[in-house]
Amino acid sequence: MLPENLTAVVARNESWTGTSASEPYEAGWAKEAIVFVRALKEPKGSLPKARIEISADGMHWCHEGSEFALPTTKDAVTFQRLGHFGNFVRIAATLPDGAEITVLVTLHLKA
């Protein structure tokens, strides 16, 4: 049987300001993931790096260690490869005052 493979859109047209994150996504079945972030509108201000966060229960979160750039122009895409993320995963960012990005966040999960 072919291994399981899923594209999950976990944030669509959400405007991130301040401390923001995608909704918790349960993906314990997957061995690997790629997170894609696309800017759906022209971002504003100085953008920080996004971080991968993982969790045992979807409520208490740890910084997994991976950081990656957010896209700096409309329709630009950035990504981060991930392995060993256990169960819940999300993408978080802490934006400074005046910064804003409207994101499409996609998880590509593979067993």
Added chain:
Amino acid sequence: MRRAIREADPQLSRFDPLPRIICFDDFDRGMCGWTQLVGNYEDSLDAMLPGYAQHSHAMLSTLPNWDFGSHGGVDGSYALKIATRPKKGAQNVAIKRLTFRKPGPIRLEAYFTFKPEATDLQLSETDIRSFGFLYDLQIGDSSGPGDRVMPHLRFLNAQDGQHLQKWQFKRKTTPIKPIGNAGKTITHYHLAPDDWEDLPGGEQRLCYNEIPTKVNWHYLRFDFDLASMQATRFQVNDRVFAMDGFDSIRIPAMKNLWCMLNLAFFAETDTDKRAFAYLDSVCLSGEF
């Protein structure tokens, strides 16, 4: 013979399908075609109604809990999980999109359960507003004129902290609005919180366990006739409800949805806490 084979199969023997199984979705084999219900839009995603914009993707879940670990499904490790956002009134939906080949009887069967996110060490039995399901149906292009018919049923568990526990249905959707300028797209939000009506005799006390992480699975069966577009039977656990007082949302047939057989489940929260609905498994069968 057919019955003997079915009853000897541990997965199928807990269902009573009609002669032809249209789909049998055990989420140990992946998402089985269940996906996110995305709203209509044109040119910009900003055109999407807020009710749809809040929707996110269902998950393959082991029902993990912080206090005792994975709960697992009825059978196997995984169930389909539909999670709302942590905001009072938030909803989420998972949908499977099919078409039918004969307008006859169909039967939906599923095992379901629901619970709030266990952010408090309290029972939290009133934190979920509702769990429900719907069909989105339209007759074949040669059978018209007819309607687009959307039977909706929800278990209103609680509202504003009151534990109500009753089944409700819906006859009205929101006004249909055009989207964009191309004249190709319209939208309405059929899961709007207004216009739910009590199913006569639809009060039911479901099993819920003593802490917010334990769940028990419930059996659900809904029989519907695609020829008459009428519900014929509804059962949850040991209760069979009279469907004389039930009706569906009915709107004029649309030019692009012939023979549509869409099936969706949804969850809604009554507090600023995520509501989780789980399915394992879903069996859709028909008489054809």
